[in-house]
Amino acid sequence: GAGVSQSPSNKVTEKGKDVELRCDPISGHTALYWYRQSLGQGLEFLIYFQGNSAPDKSGLPSDRFSAERTGGSVSTLTIQRTQQEDSAVYLCASSRPGVDVAFFGQGTRLTVV
Amino acid sequence: KQEVTQIPAALSVPEGENLVLNCSFTDSAIYNLQWFRQDPGKGLTSLLLIQSSQREQTSGRLNASLDKSSGRSTLYIAASQPGDSATYLCAVRPGNAGNNRKLIWGLGTSLAVNP
Numbered sequence: 195g196a197g198v199s200q201s202p203s204n205k206v207t208e209k210g211k212d213v214e215l216r217c218d219p220i221s222g223h224t225a226l227y228w229y230r231q232s233l234g235q236g237l238e239f240l241i242y243f244q245g246n247s248a249p250d251k252s253g254l255p256s257d258r259f260s261a262e263r264t265g266g267s268v269s270t271l272t273i274q275r276t277q278q279e280d281s282a283v284y285l286c287a288s289s290r291p292g293v294d295v296a297f298f299g300q301g302t303r304l305t306v307v
Numbered sequence: 308k309q310e311v312t313q314i315p316a317a318l319s320v321p322e323g324e325n326l327v328l329n330c331s332f333t334d335s336a337i338y339n340l341q342w343f344r345q346d347p348g349k350g351l352t353s354l355l356l357i358q359s360s361q362r363e364q365t366s367g368r369l370n371a372s373l374d375k376s377s378g379r380s381t382l383y384i385a386a387s388q389p390g391d392s393a394t395y396l397c398a399v400r401p402g403n404a405g406n407n408r409k410l411i412w413g414l415g416t417s418l419a420v421n422p
Contacts, residue, residue, distance in 0.1 A: 198350075225408065236311070236412040237396070253409070285350065294339055294400065294408055298351040 198299035206305045215271040215302045219288030232282040276306045309334045313413035328382040328416045330397030335375050338400040342382050345394040387420045
């Protein structure tokens with residue numbers, strides 16, 4: 195596709211349920227980031243994938259959060275046993291090798307009720 | 308710990324005005340600084356990227372400056388238009404992030420340009 199694609203665009207889930215958020219980066223972009231934007235807070239780094247290197251998971255807020263990137267392309271962010279404080283917009287971005295300018299998807303708005 | 312602050316939080320101006328958005332950061336050891344625009348439902352768009360060795364970058368009506376030693380950046384928008392209405396975000400890449408290009412973000416300035 196022409197840009198970074200995220201799905202779903204909106205997700206409402208019940209507290210305690212698991213959710214999966216998907217990111218399809220721009221073809222050829224080896225770097226992929228997940229960020230979280232909570233109401234009234236700045237974007238928060240979650241995880242970074244670069245090629246075949248081990249991902250930087252230092253931003254994941256708890257062990258309920260995990261992410262994988264299959265085949266160096268599509269990434270899935272999984273949140274287990276969702277809590278109300280997980281409600282936020284989850285943004286995915288990708289960039290070319292050695293380039294800092296990242297292209298962002300439109301985000302997934304997650305609401306935990 | 309790097310912290311990024313943006314002032315003002317919100318700004319409303321009449322069309323045609325020149326305006327300045329401010330960004331400050333607490334740790335001058337940065338690799339680069341970026342300004343982004345965020346439109347509702349459309350994600351973020353990178354506007355300008357300034358490397359730590361640079362003083363400014365320009366793109367059309369936008370000019371971003373960087374004073375690393377004082378921990379400040381400004382985004383200047385000339386002859387503002389209603390289409391400039393959006394939230395403008397400032398983000399820095401820490402100098403010690405190694406290969407990880409993760410960014411530290413401000414809360415943004417919400418700009419409304421009125422016709």
